[in-house]
Amino acid sequence: MKQRNSLIIGLLLIPILAFGQRKEVEGMKYLDEHRRPVYRENIIIPDVGNYQVLKCDFHMHTVFSDGQVWPSVRNQEAWQEGIDAFAITDHIEYTPHKEDVSVNHNRGYELLKESAAKSNLILVKGNEVTRGTPPGHFNALYIGDASEYIESRDAAQDKAAVMKAASQNAFIFWNHPGWQPGIAGSYDWIPFVDDLYKQGALHGIEVINGFGFHMKALDWCIDKGLTVMGTTDIHNLVAHEYDFSKEYVHRTMTLVMAKERTAESIREALVAGRTVAWASKILAGKEEHVRALFDACVKLTPAYYTEEKKNGDKINYYELRNNSDLYFELKLKEGNNTKLVVLYPRSVQQITASAETTSLYGEVISTYVRSDQHLSVNFQLK
Ligand SMILES: [Zn+2]
Ligand SMILES: [Zn+2]
Numbered sequence: 001m002k003q004r005n006s007l008i009i010g011l012l013l014i015p016i017l018a019f020g021q022r023k024e025v026e027g028m029k030y031l032d033e034h035r036r037p038v039y040r041e042n043i044i045i046p047d048v049g050n051y052q053v054l055k056c057d058f059h060m061h062t063v064f065s066d067g068q069v070w071p072s073v074r075n076q077e078a079w080q081e082g083i084d085a086f087a088i089t090d091h092i093e094y095t096p097h098k099e100d101v102s103v104n105h106n107r108g109y110e111l112l113k114e115s116a117a118k119s120n121l122i123l124v125k126g127n128e129v130t131r132g133t134p135p136g137h138f139n140a141l142y143i144g145d146a147s148e149y150i151e152s153r154d155a156a157q158d159k160a161a162v163m164k165a166a167s168q169n170a171f172i173f174w175n176h177p178g179w180q181p182g183i184a185g186s187y188d189w190i191p192f193v194d195d196l197y198k199q200g201a202l203h204g205i206e207v208i209n210g211f212g213f214h215m216k217a218l219d220w221c222i223d224k225g226l227t228v229m230g231t232t233d234i235h236n237l238v239a240h241e242y243d244f245s246k247e248y249v250h251r252t253m254t255l256v257m258a259k260e261r262t263a264e265s266i267r268e269a270l271v272a273g274r275t276v277a278w279a280s281k282i283l284a285g286k287e288e289h290v291r292a293l294f295d296a297c298v299k300l301t302p303a304y305y306t307e308e309k310k311n312g313d314k315i316n317y318y319e320l321r322n323n324s325d326l327y328f329e330l331k332l333k334e335g336n337n338t339k340l341v342v343l344y345p346r347s348v349q350q351i352t353a354s355a356e357t358t359s360l361y362g363e364v365i366s367t368y369v370r371s372d373q374h375l376s377v378n379f380q381l382k
């Protein structure tokens with residue numbers, strides 16, 4: 001997402017925004033050329049039908065649990081990176097900085113409420129219910145008073161700890177299943193989780209947590225009608241973990257297809273399951289949502305040229321256009337030489353096919369609609 005355009009705009013804005021009001025001081029020289037330009041990324045994803053595609057990260061930590069940063073840093077990062085909505089989800093049961101930072105599970109949200117609004121960011125109140133593994137950790141969003149939660153990690157209280165969130169009518173998702181390999185039941189659909197699910201106290205699962213794609217979780221989401229989530233679970237600076245010096249790098253997030261850009265509309269979309277997890281070059285989600293997103297972003301133009309070979313064969317030329325900042329890689333089964341198509345963000349590729357070919361079909365191998373299945377696509381040529 002390091003577009004040249006935004007960089008240029010950023011550079012132009014430097015003197016106006018950052019340093020324009022600075023008074024000349026005799027005996028002082030300012031060396032600003034190494035400063036980061038002040039600008040917000042603009043991640044382009046077209047609307048999907050009547051829905052806006054909002055970029056959301058609902059799992060991050062601060063010094064109020066085991067994170068490295070003060071909450072305001074999360075606000076700055078979200079603004080800079082073009083995130084629409086986020087939640088601070090500090091651990092309830094794990095507060096290793098408590099000698100230095102007083103334990104207050106509501107404080108991170110309170111500190112950010114105003115600055116998020118000023119930054120045109122949607123802040124959702126959340127926390128991480130952090131039980132032993134299994135069952136592991138659960139994020140609760142749209143919570144009420146966070147001081148009511150159970151701090152004891154006694155396994156006998158696991159159920160009550162999650163049900164506290166349910167009693168506040170929270171949106172609850174299971175975090176990073178399988179994160180501690182080798183523990184029996186840590187990457188299984190265990191009775192504890194099944195019980196929450198059947199009681200309506202589980203609404204989604206983290207299919208992508210940071211740099212880990214929990215592929216079994218995608219199948220669970222699809223088979224059980226749970227919402228697919230992608231989050232950073234960031235503890236350090238986002239820029240410490242993600243290599244923003246490279247092109248097209250973005251944090252792991254959930255793309256939420258919402259009617260409006262509001263907290264309540266996002267909630268409605270989360271409950272309805274209209275999400276796709278986006279991390280690295282990968283999009284993972286339910287087939288209908290990944291398809292809707294692909295169709296909104298990628299268009300095949302009508303043939304713009306026909307080449308006639310010496311043997312009389314005719315080859316049509318087409319363009320495949322990517323109108324988004326998402327990355328798509330397609331493997332076409334037909335199409336006379338064009339087999340692998342890499343659609344970089346905001347780019348166009350040339351496709352050729354025999355003039356007799358009526359449709360091109362294949363798979364988008366940068367997407368997952370099940371753990372072992374990519375989105376299949378079919379472009380009608382005639
Ligand atoms: Zn966790
Ligand atoms: Zn976490």
